[in-house]
Amino acid sequence: MTIKKITIFIILLTLTNIVSAVEYRRQFQDYRSLGMGNTGIASANNSATLFYNPAALANITDGWVDIPAIQATYSPEAAAIYDEIQKGGFLETTEDQLAFMEEYLGKKIYVQVDAGINAFVNLDKKGTTIGGNYMVERILDFDIQNPALPEIAAFERYDQMKLVGFSYPIGLGQFVLGLGYQTLIRKERSYVFTTTQALAGEEFPSIALTDVADGSSDTGAGYDVGFLFRFASPYRVVFGGVWRSGISMEGATNIPPEAAIGLTMAHEFGPFKWVMAIDVRDLTKEQGSEGDDSWARRVHGGMELAMLPTSDLNYLLTVRGGYNQGYKSMGAEFRLGNSLVVGVAQYSEEVGEFAGDKENKRTALYVSLGF
Amino acid sequence: MERSNQFLKKHPKTTKWSTSLLFLVLFLLFSCKEDGASHLAAGIQSCYESFNDNNWDDAIEVCIDVGTDETLHIAAQAYMARSGVSLFNIMLDLSDSTIDPSKIMFDKIPNTVTKRSDYNAALSIIMNDIGSKTENMYLESIILSGLLIFDQLKTLLTLEIDATTDQFVTCADDPSPGDITQCAFAPSNSLGTLTFGGLGANFYTKIYNNTGSDLDTVTHLDGIPRNVTIQKCTIQPKSLLNYNKIAVNEYYKDGIGIQSFRDALVTFKFYENMDDGSNFHRDIGLGDTYFCKGPGSLDLIPVEPTSDNMKLNDCEILGYLESPGF
Numbered sequence: 001m002t003i004k005k006i007t008i009f010i011i012l013l014t015l016t017n018i019v020s021a022v023e024y025r026r027q028f029q030d031y032r033s034l035g036m037g038n039t040g041i042a043s044a045n046n047s048a049t050l051f052y053n054p055a056a057l058a059n060i061t062d063g064w065v066d067i068p069a070i071q072a073t074y075s076p077e078a079a080a081i082y083d084e085i086q087k088g089g090f091l092e093t094t095e096d097q098l099a100f101m102e103e104y105l106g107k108k109i110y111v112q113v114d115a116g117i118n119a120f121v122n123l124d125k126k127g128t129t130i131g132g133n134y135m136v137e138r139i140l141d142f143d144i145q146n147p148a149l150p151e152i153a154a155f156e157r158y159d160q161m162k163l164v165g166f167s168y169p170i171g172l173g174q175f176v177l178g179l180g181y182q183t184l185i186r187k188e189r190s191y192v193f194t195t196t197q198a199l200a201g202e203e204f205p206s207i208a209l210t211d212v213a214d215g216s217s218d219t220g221a222g223y224d225v226g227f228l229f230r231f232a233s234p235y236r237v238v239f240g241g242v243w244r245s246g247i248s249m250e251g252a253t254n255i256p257p258e259a260a261i262g263l264t265m266a267h268e269f270g271p272f273k274w275v276m277a278i279d280v281r282d283l284t285k286e287q288g289s290e291g292d293d294s295w296a297r298r299v300h301g302g303m304e305l306a307m308l309p310t311s312d313l314n315y316l317l318t319v320r321g322g323y324n325q326g327y328k329s330m331g332a333e334f335r336l337g338n339s340l341v342v343g344v345a346q347y348s349e350e351v352g353e354f355a356g357d358k359e360n361k362r363t364a365l366y367v368s369l370g371f
Numbered sequence: 372m373e374r375s376n377q378f379l380k381k382h383p384k385t386t387k388w389s390t391s392l393l394f395l396v397l398f399l400l401f402s403c404k405e406d407g408a409s410h411l412a413a414g415i416q417s418c419y420e421s422f423n424d425n426n427w428d429d430a431i432e433v434c435i436d437v438g439t440d441e442t443l444h445i446a447a448q449a450y451m452a453r454s455g456v457s458l459f460n461i462m463l464d465l466s467d468s469t470i471d472p473s474k475i476m477f478d479k480i481p482n483t484v485t486k487r488s489d490y491n492a493a494l495s496i497i498m499n500d501i502g503s504k505t506e507n508m509y510l511e512s513i514i515l516s517g518l519l520i521f522d523q524l525k526t527l528l529t530l531e532i533d534a535t536t537d538q539f540v541t542c543a544d545d546p547s548p549g550d551i552t553q554c555a556f557a558p559s560n561s562l563g564t565l566t567f568g569g570l571g572a573n574f575y576t577k578i579y580n581n582t583g584s585d586l587d588t589v590t591h592l593d594g595i596p597r598n599v600t601i602q603k604c605t606i607q608p609k610s611l612l613n614y615n616k617i618a619v620n621e622y623y624k625d626g627i628g629i630q631s632f633r634d635a636l637v638t639f640k641f642y643e644n645m646d647d648g649s650n651f652h653r654d655i656g657l658g659d660t661y662f663c664k665g666p667g668s669l670d671l672i673p674v675e676p677t678s679d680n681m682k683l684n685d686c687e688i689l690g691y692l693e694s695p696g697f
Contacts, residue, residue, distance in 0.1 A: 145423050200631065291408075291411060291412065292413075353408050
């Protein structure tokens with residue numbers, strides 16, 4: 001790397017601090033939870049459970065292995081990135097860079113791909129379950145802003161996550177304790193690519209699918225402690241909570257600690273099951289900008305209607321709806337037992353500073369094969 | 372086993388509808404959006420959003436109110452955008468070596484009081500209010516100060532583009548290039564009386580930001596002592612010329628500015644071009660009447676050095692006006 005490139009890189013990193021990063025960037029949020037307003041503290045029951053609450057593993061009354069599980073999450077303008085890549089490179093020429101900035105000015109382009117393998121097994125019907133995930137997550141997030149002098153404020157991240165956890169019922173089975181442990185390898189970078197840089201003929205930072213070139217990186221580990229309290233009710237009312245220790249990193253962005261609670265209930269009638277869930281996340285307000293006291297950004301609510309059961313846990317078809325940070329969400333799922341799961345969720349992420357400030361619509365598509 | 376599964380048993384006190392109602396109430400509460408937030412990041416975000424939505428007036432108000440370097444820069448850019456300055460187009464054109472940079476800038480000269488006010492406001496924010504300036508800010512300052520100085524020169528030199536030749540023409544091109552005798556400000560000799568009225572109050576107040584309180588009267592010698600007022604004006608810190616000087620010095624430092632822009636903006640290094648350390652020299656009389664310089668290029672008034680003493684005199688400026696480079 002030449003001195004000039006290093007200088008530019010340092011300038012870019014410095015500029016990063018100027019750009020407000022206001023999205024609550026949580027690790028893998030799955031299509032089911034997102035369809036239900038991103039709830040899962042008490043209601044999670046699928047391969048993403050450990051990302052919400054290890055105690056919720058007790059909701060799993062089955063066992064499976066996903067090889068692989070893949071989820072793609074994207075904003076409406078994400079096709080622009082695909083189109084650029086189809087040209088044989090990404091914003092390789094000055095003309096491409098300027099045209100891209102002009103065309104997508106004011107837009108936020110978001111692409112996230114999660115892929116991995118998951119394994120869960122329930123050891124008894126009382127709620128003793130163990131499981132684990134090995135996942136990689138790649139995020140590309142472009143904000144094209146500044147009508148006076150367009151610029152691309154970019155954020156990239158590559159996470160490699162390994163999670164293990166278990167749930168264990170205590171006493172009469174009403175109370176469930178869950179423990180989880182995670183190791184994380186994180187690479188990321190933020191930069192601003194300006195019109196002046198484009199006009200000066202500078203190259204747009206290269207983007208690779210499985211790496212973040214020139215990014216800062218670090219590794220870390222954290223643990224989660226969760227609980228469920230299952231009320232004596234035919235409607236399966238469950239109150240849950242979790243404390244996530246967070247992961248401290250020096251070379252990359254920390255995962256802040258989080259305390260969260262959730263409440264869920266389920267009605268079963270005939271071939272249907274109706275599940276409702278409400279979560280309050282980040283109770284200690286670690287996420288977001290300094291001074292962000294918004295509760296509306298931290299509450300989530302949703303429900304699902306599952307149809308045609310194929311087992312205690314699985315239904316052939318499910319539709320979902322909810323509110324995530326003040327925005328509607330919806331989703332659907334088709335499931336052939338554990339061998340094929342296809343899911344979709346449409347939701348909005350708040351990328352401003354309060355619920356209702358700046359909406360970024362996204363779609364999550366999920367498919368897993370397994371047994 | 373039996374005891375462990377007790378939570379699954381029916382509980383007569385719990386009703387389906389009361390529990391569902393609780394969920395629905397919570398659900399409705401949670402679906403609410405908020406009207407705003409008061410923390411700093413929310414202000415910054417609001418500044419960006421107004422700006423990105425092209426709401427210039429709102430952006431200026433909000434961004435100045437937030438008052439960080441970042442939002443002040445946005446406010447400056449909103450002032451520019453409101454007055455029709457498209458930095459994007461200017462930079463696009465400046466990067467095109469086939470287009471004369473002076474013509475690019477000529478088209479952007481502010482032509483209303485409101486636009487001049489916005490240009491000045493944007494420049495003042497960048498130069499005076501922003502603590503830590505970036506390369507782009509200096510580039511913007513060169514452009515803004517350049518356009519505002521260009522505006523004054525346009526008037527002074529009756530600058531225009533000839534529709535036939537597509538070339539700049541000024542009063543200093545008539546009767547021959549570099550001859551300022553047809554310009555309104557030109558010194559003249561009438562019946563042995565040397566007359567020079569200066570460059571006009573606007574030039575000093577708008578470019579030097581000097582209202583004239585420290586103008587010097589210099590005794591002019593051309594063989595016969597004559598008292599002619601030669602303005603030896605101090606450039607004020609908050610003046611277009613000083614802003615231009617500072618921005619140029621920073622942008623042209625090694626490793627800072629982009630070369631194509633540096634090349635294109637040479638004409639707009641106004642301070643440097645004006646402060647060339649030499650006096651205007653022209654025989655304006657009938658054999659023995661000289662102005663600024665006499666026979667043998669003898670300086671008739673003291674030359675202002677090219678050092679950063681922040682002073683320029685009319686003799687230096689007249690030399691610049693003879694051949695401004697566009």
